[in-house]
Amino acid sequence: MIKRSFFSLNQPRLLYDLVEPDLKEPESIPLPASLSVLLPEEIDSTKQALIKKGDTVKKGEKLRLYDDSTAYTLSPVAGTIQLFDTYSDDFGKVATFIIIKPDLTKPCEADTIKLDTIEDIEFANQFLRKLPGAPPFEILANDDIKINTIVITCADTDLLSTTNQFVGLMYTDEIKAGAKILKAMTRVPKICITIPEALNTQVNFNSIQVIKTGNFYPSTLPAMIMKDHLNMVLPAGQTPENMGVCFIRAEALVSLARVYETREAVFDKILTLIGKDGTRHRVRATIGTPLSKIFSRFNIHVNEQDRIIIGGPMRGFATFTIHHPVLADMDTVIIQDRDIIPQLSDTPCVNCGKCIRICPVNIPVNLLVRYLEADQYEEAADRFDLESCIECGLCAYVCTARIPLYQYIRLGKHELLTLRADA
Numbered sequence: 174m175i176k177r178s179f180f181s182l183n184q185p186r187l188l189y190d191l192v193e194p195d196l197k198e199p200e201s202i203p204l205p206a207s208l209s210v211l212l213p214e215e216i217d218s219t220k221q222a223l224i225k226k227g228d229t230v231k232k233g234e235k236l237r238l239y240d241d242s243t244a245y246t247l248s249p250v251a252g253t254i255q256l257f258d259t260y261s262d263d264f265g266k267v268a269t270f271i272i273i274k275p276d277l278t279k280p281c282e283a284d285t286i287k288l289d290t291i292e293d294i295e296f297a298n299q300f301l302r303k304l305p306g307a308p309p310f311e312i313l314a315n316d317d318i319k320i321n322t323i324v325i326t327c328a329d330t331d332l333l334s335t336t337n338q339f340v341g342l343m344y345t346d347e348i349k350a351g352a353k354i355l356k357a358m359t360r361v362p363k364i365c366i367t368i369p370e371a372l373n374t375q376v377n378f379n380s381i382q383v384i385k386t387g388n389f390y391p392s393t394l395p396a397m398i399m400k401d402h403l404n405m406v407l408p409a410g411q412t413p414e415n416m417g418v419c420f421i422r423a424e425a426l427v428s429l430a431r432v433y434e435t436r437e438a439v440f441d442k443i444l445t446l447i448g449k450d451g452t453r454h455r456v457r458a459t460i461g462t463p464l465s466k467i468f469s470r471f472n473i474h475v476n477e478q479d480r481i482i483i484g485g486p487m488r489g490f491a492t493f494t495i496h497h498p499v500l501a502d503m504d505t506v507i508i509q510d511r512d513i514i515p516q517l518s519d520t521p522c523v524n525c526g527k528c529i530r531i532c533p534v535n536i537p538v539n540l541l542v543r544y545l546e547a548d549q550y551e552e553a554a555d556r557f558d559l560e561s562c563i564e565c566g567l568c569a570y571v572c573t574a575r576i577p578l579y580q581y582i583r584l585g586k587h588e589l590l591t592l593r594a595d596a
């Protein structure tokens with residue numbers, strides 16, 4: 174089995190964007206007439222569900238499907254459940270979406286769940302997993318995973334996105350307060366924070382060790398941070414958590430600080446919206462808000478065949494619906510006009526070698542993709558290092574034949590995991 178070591182990055186070099194120097198509060202999107210939240214559990218028609226259409230819910234109420242469910246979501250508003258049904262993601266993973274109609278007539282105070290906040294990781298795991306920034310409490314509360322280092326990310330991991338930088342600079346005091354609470358909960362000895370070197374900021378994060386990240390993509394991806402700043406090479410098929418490192422968005426710490434201040438769950442998600450002309454908008458929207466409400470706020474018309482990308486241009490994924498809800502981990506949304514969408518092709522590989530030269534972990538992508546196209550996932554892993562891929566998307570970006578290499582790789586990893594789980 175081949176295991177690639179890290180190799181230097183070749184041309185082209187792609188610069189990360191930097192947050193604007195004059196930070197302003199984000200544009201708030203009004204509460205929509207209905208919100209949808211995702212619950213990561215499949216509906217089982219043989220069981221009696223704990224929720225039903227017409228149920229009233231409080232803001233911050235924990236929603237579960239069944240008595241024995243460990244998966245949960247939180248209602249971002251007080252209101253009424255209108256519907257819940259099956260949701261399937263692009264890899265066929267099934268979950269449940271719940272549509273909630275907000276009730277704006279009742280006094281907010283009486284309709285909001287008050288939390289008995291304690292600085293305990295199991296409490297956080299039980300009640301705070303769905304906060305803006307998607308804090309990884311499930312990992313931190315897992316006794317089988319020993320975390321020694323927490324890395325707070327203020328450096329965005331994809332091109333064009335500046336949400337994490339914005340949060341890092343705008344809400345520094347809340348990040349410090351959140352980090353203090355997290356430290357008390359987890360007792361993890363080392364806490365670091367990533368900041369782009371090019372920002373040239375002198376923000377004081379007290380005892381949190383500052384990691385200045387490089388200017389070029391993909392230097393802020395977790396595997397690269399570990400290699401360049403923590404002296405750890407991520408072995409093939411392993412996650413940072415397996416190596417004792419847990420990455421957490423700065424926004425998750427801001428959310429944590431606010432929850433412990435108010436004793437109420439919070440649901441305002443900050444994201445960056447990039448319109449068809451490249452204009453960047455900073456937005457604050459309640460988790461569950463349909464993207465269509467954000468687009469109409471900025472007069473963005475999404476036509477047939479325009480593309481909505483959730484995430485950045487290198488690692489994001491396209492959604493087919495303008496009603497896709499704002500999620501806790503959604504940092505960037507890009508609208509691409511249909512006329513400028515790069516077309517993929519079914520042209521075979523021309524063996525130009527660009528993908529191999531650009532790959533930061535030196536994978537022979539041209540050979541790997543042949544096995545993935547043939548659904549030979551175990552062979553792709555054993556012979557061509559599928560699991561060493563750090564999912565930067567650079568190979569797809571440079572591919573002469575416009576083969577959707579990144580999509581093949583992500584699908585291949587997913588299928589490999591499924592095969593192994595079945596075995």
Ligand code: SF4
Nearest residue numbers: 532562563565566568
């Ligand atoms: S996405 Fe492509 S370029 Fe990036 S690490 Fe994986 S194989 Fe290499």
Ligand code: SF4
Nearest residue numbers: 522523525526528572
């Ligand atoms: S960049 Fe595309 S066309 Fe060139 S070798 Fe790689 S897969 Fe083949």
